[in-house]
Amino acid sequence: MNRSKTIGRIIGLASLSLMLSCATEKDYLVTIDTRFGKMYAILYDETPGHKNNFIELASSGRYDSTEFHRIIDDFMIQGGDVFGKENLPEEQWYTIPAEFDPALIHEKGSIAAARQGDNINPERESSGCQFYIVEGRVYAEQELTVDMQKLRLAFSKYIQLDSNTDLREKYREFYENQEIDSLNALMLSNKVVLEQFFNLNLGKDVRENQIEAYTSVGGTPHLDDTYTVFGKVIKGLEVMEEITQLEKGPNDKPVKPVFIKVNVELMAKKKIAEEYGYQYPEE
Numbered sequence: 001m002n003r004s005k006t007i008g009r010i011i012g013l014a015s016l017s018l019m020l021s022c023a024t025e026k027d028y029l030v031t032i033d034t035r036f037g038k039m040y041a042i043l044y045d046e047t048p049g050h051k052n053n054f055i056e057l058a059s060s061g062r063y064d065s066t067e068f069h070r071i072i073d074d075f076m077i078q079g080g081d082v083f084g085k086e087n088l089p090e091e092q093w094y095t096i097p098a099e100f101d102p103a104l105i106h107e108k109g110s111i112a113a114a115r116q117g118d119n120i121n122p123e124r125e126s127s128g129c130q131f132y133i134v135e136g137r138v139y140a141e142q143e144l145t146v147d148m149q150k151l152r153l154a155f156s157k158y159i160q161l162d163s164n165t166d167l168r169e170k171y172r173e174f175y176e177n178q179e180i181d182s183l184n185a186l187m188l189s190n191k192v193v194l195e196q197f198f199n200l201n202l203g204k205d206v207r208e209n210q211i212e213a214y215t216s217v218g219g220t221p222h223l224d225d226t227y228t229v230f231g232k233v234i235k236g237l238e239v240m241e242e243i244t245q246l247e248k249g250p251n252d253k254p255v256k257p258v259f260i261k262v263n264v265e266l267m268a269k270k271k272i273a274e275e276y277g278y279q280y281p282e283e
Helices: 003-024 048-059 141-145 148-158 162-176 180-189 191-198 208-214 237-244 269-276
Strands: 026-034 037-043 066-072 076-079 110-113 131-134 229-235 259-268
Touching: 026 048, 026 269, 037 048, 037 237, 048 229, 048 259, 066 237, 066 259, 076 237, 141 180, 141 208, 148 162, 148 180, 148 191, 162 180, 180 191, 229 237, 229 269, 259 269
Parallel strands: none
Antiparallel strands: 026 037, 026 259, 037 229, 066 076, 076 131, 110 131, 110 229
């Protein structure tokens, strides 16, 4: 056998071995069961601390009978308060070091870890049990690439000028009627004028994956790189959407409790891809 054929055979065997390896690779499928139905999810290998912790809590049944205790339409549903359910003293409320990854963002369906605020948690460590599932909304590209806070400040100053009375009246009308989309569109349409007038740069650096996700499926971009995303719902998002519409009481808590039962099952990645429509990234 000549050298080129030998190399080709080796490459072919290596490729076949890789294909067989991928076919037999397994991952954990997470099932979150509620009275509205089931959500199915995977957890990311890029966040091993969060993945292993979630699997341990779910496998031991500690997540069962916790609730989605905080729901906000067009934002998220939060649950999994194991420590509260078990009446653990605060000194036992452990945290997990942040595991930020620029590829893992708050697109719709993402699972992320809740945490305490930066003022008492500057390292942005995650709660050892509580998580949230992102709903969010779809954004226009300009909303993502413009620093909206700077834009609002500049626009507020600009409309105070006597020469901008008509613009000020439009703004007031949209604000009083809570027409937020129209209000944002008005400010964005004046971005170039504001930059020239105040000699400002109102742009913002945004990654390509953020633009692609938030202009299509939507999400909550302002949470990126500050809260750890460690998984994704791959089937059953309609359950989360139904929960966000429930009647709420104080602290955004559903009037009628939404209890959960969480199960994890080791399953072939190929089966997860075929039955739940999730495509694993190529390694």
